[in-house]
Amino acid sequence: MKRNLGLVGEQASHVFNQNTKITQLAKSGKIEEAIKLFSEMTHKNTVTYNSMISAYGKNGRLNDARQLFDIMPRRNLVSWNTMIAGYLHHDKVDEAYRLLVRMPQKDRYAWTLMLTCLTRRGELEKARELFDSLPYKHDVACWNVMIGEYGKKGRFIEAKRLFDEMPVKNAVSWNLMLSSYTRNGEMRLGREFFEGMATRDVVSWNLMVDGFIQVGDLASALEFFDKIPTRNVVSWVTMLSGFARRGNILESRRLFDQMPNKNVAAWNAMIDAYVKNCQIEEAAELFNEMPKRDSVSWTTMIAGYVHVGQLDKASELLNQMPQKSTAAQTAIVSGYIKNKRMDKAHEVFNEIADRDIVCWNTMIAGYAQMGRMDEALTLFKEMKNKDLVTWNTMINGYAQIGEMDKALEIFEEMKIRNVVSWNSLITGFLQNGLSLHALNSFKMMAHEGTIPDHSSFACGLSACANLAALQVGNQVHSMVLKRGYLNDLFVGNALITMYAKCGRILCAQLIFKDLDEVDLISWNSMITGYALNGHGKEAVQLFQQMVLKGVRPDHVTFIGALSGCSHNGLVDKGLELFKSMTEIYSIEPLIEHYACVVDMLGRAGMLYEAFEVIKGLKIKANAGIWGALMATCKSHGNLKLGKIAAKKLLEFEPQKTSSIVLLSNMKAEAGCWNEVENMRSMMKEHEAEKQPGCSWIEVRNQLHCFLSNVPMQPKVAEISSILKAFTSHIRNLDCVSDDFCIYTW
Structure with a gap:
């Protein structure tokens, strides 16, 4: 009997050791060795299965974890919680939620885990639904999770309502409710709540100090700081950083020197204050005095050197760093990118062993900014865990180099999009002259349920302005009013431009006058x-x-x-x-200014004065200059200067035929019919290479686009037939004089 008990004990000990080994192998990423060990085990218990499920989950093999979970002989609460945690760790919330619903007996851990994950993902409505079904109504942790997340999302009224309903409150509950006010800048309500708090601790005082700093009220922050009964390091660092943020480094240093006990965080905060105010020498001096440094100390100092452009010193400090951190290496990469030294940036990037999302995004953004999208795409494909920033960076990158097809392809591959994704696409279309695509994307954004922000509205209005789509512009204006963006300067300026370009100058004037604040763009x-x-x-x-x-x-x-x-x-x-x-503003005129002067003189009949301006240019004339002269020569019938302007214009724009048309009309008016025929022959040579003309018209809130010689619109044959009939009828009218000619090219 004793021998049997000994064997059982040995067997249990052996199983325990193997279970531990599976867990250790999983933590070190050796999943295949863990699988092999699991398969070789002759005796497995529930802990063995749980360890293997956890191993699969930590290594992202959720299907294998679920298969093992489903065939388990016996499951306990840990089995269910481990499987749910695996799903949540990899953002598979729906699968985790379905498993939670099936769970025969749920404990507090499962409920809290699920609730926390839903709130962190911003799914507050679903979280509230789950919270309302909680069997543990007296579990303070779950109440605190909901209050905290309502506060983070700025929904402090709902947070307060829930707080008031709490059956039992602890110090965390009070502080979470206070932070709902302070983090949202509601300092009047925050102060009232603070004064009525049943229990206060140093966290409560610190929240008030930080809240006043966030809204820029340093006097009130200092008042509360001075009243804190027992300050901790966070109190000192919060106040110190508040002064630094406002550029008051002397006050920051005064507080730092007064601190009774300084830990590494305090030293780091003071160094960061110097760095952010570009006082790198003072930061370096303090860094050298530090009794003990951590990774943040080194990274802050390296980032500081990068910030002021001293890359050699930053690189030297990185080489001295005992254990190089990803953040410090990424700071160096960012510095090289800012200095357009992409090869050097890539060299450092390749040395980073443990790259995080920020590191990948920095490198991809660098290539995108340089227009090197092939290299950006290579990294994009290598990157395993992409976030929204990664995808949006790629859209912006392709938009910058005019490859909107590829930008759209990336956009359509995205499983989750945010307002920045839509804005990146719409802005890209605008930048590349595709206003109709931009406007359609703006409409699709609303249809898919993404709420536009100030940037979305400004881009949508710019597209309407470019297309002179007044009715759609009016609708966007209504949406702006509903969303409360009317006093946003960015949106207001876009509204002024939209109404102006649509010919509604009085509406533009009203918008301009109603803006609470105007800037140079508004005036312009x-x-x-x-x-x-x-x-x-x-x-x-x-x-x-x-x-x-x-x-x-x-x-x-x-x-x-x-x-x-x-x-x-x-x-x-x-x-x-x-x-x-x-003479007054020291602004060197651009070619556009000279074009305005030439056009102004030409319209006034001062053609030779305009020509003299062109001849006296210090900068090379362009198509705009000669086009302005050409148009005024046509208006005033100056064939001599018109020929010169047309010849120059063709040199700049050989693919365009507008100058030939103008010159042809001028010669027709002068009765030079032989030369007109030569012009027509020249036009036919250009006809094959000519880009089709494009026009659009807005009918019943719909924009209809027409391309010349591309009969894709409905009833185009019928329209053409009617137009030909009208043209024929006009030609036969007696009122048309002999010298009135219609040329159809």
């Missing part, structure tokens, strides 16, 4: 809007108002003002403005 948008709609005097008047208010004009301001002068014959005023650019 309104000045340009007046100019676009033929209100040159108003454009100049607004320019003068802007200057009187102390706003300094830029290149764009002068383009708008000069354009307004050009369209209204304000030659003297325009020349005065042009002269003031260099």
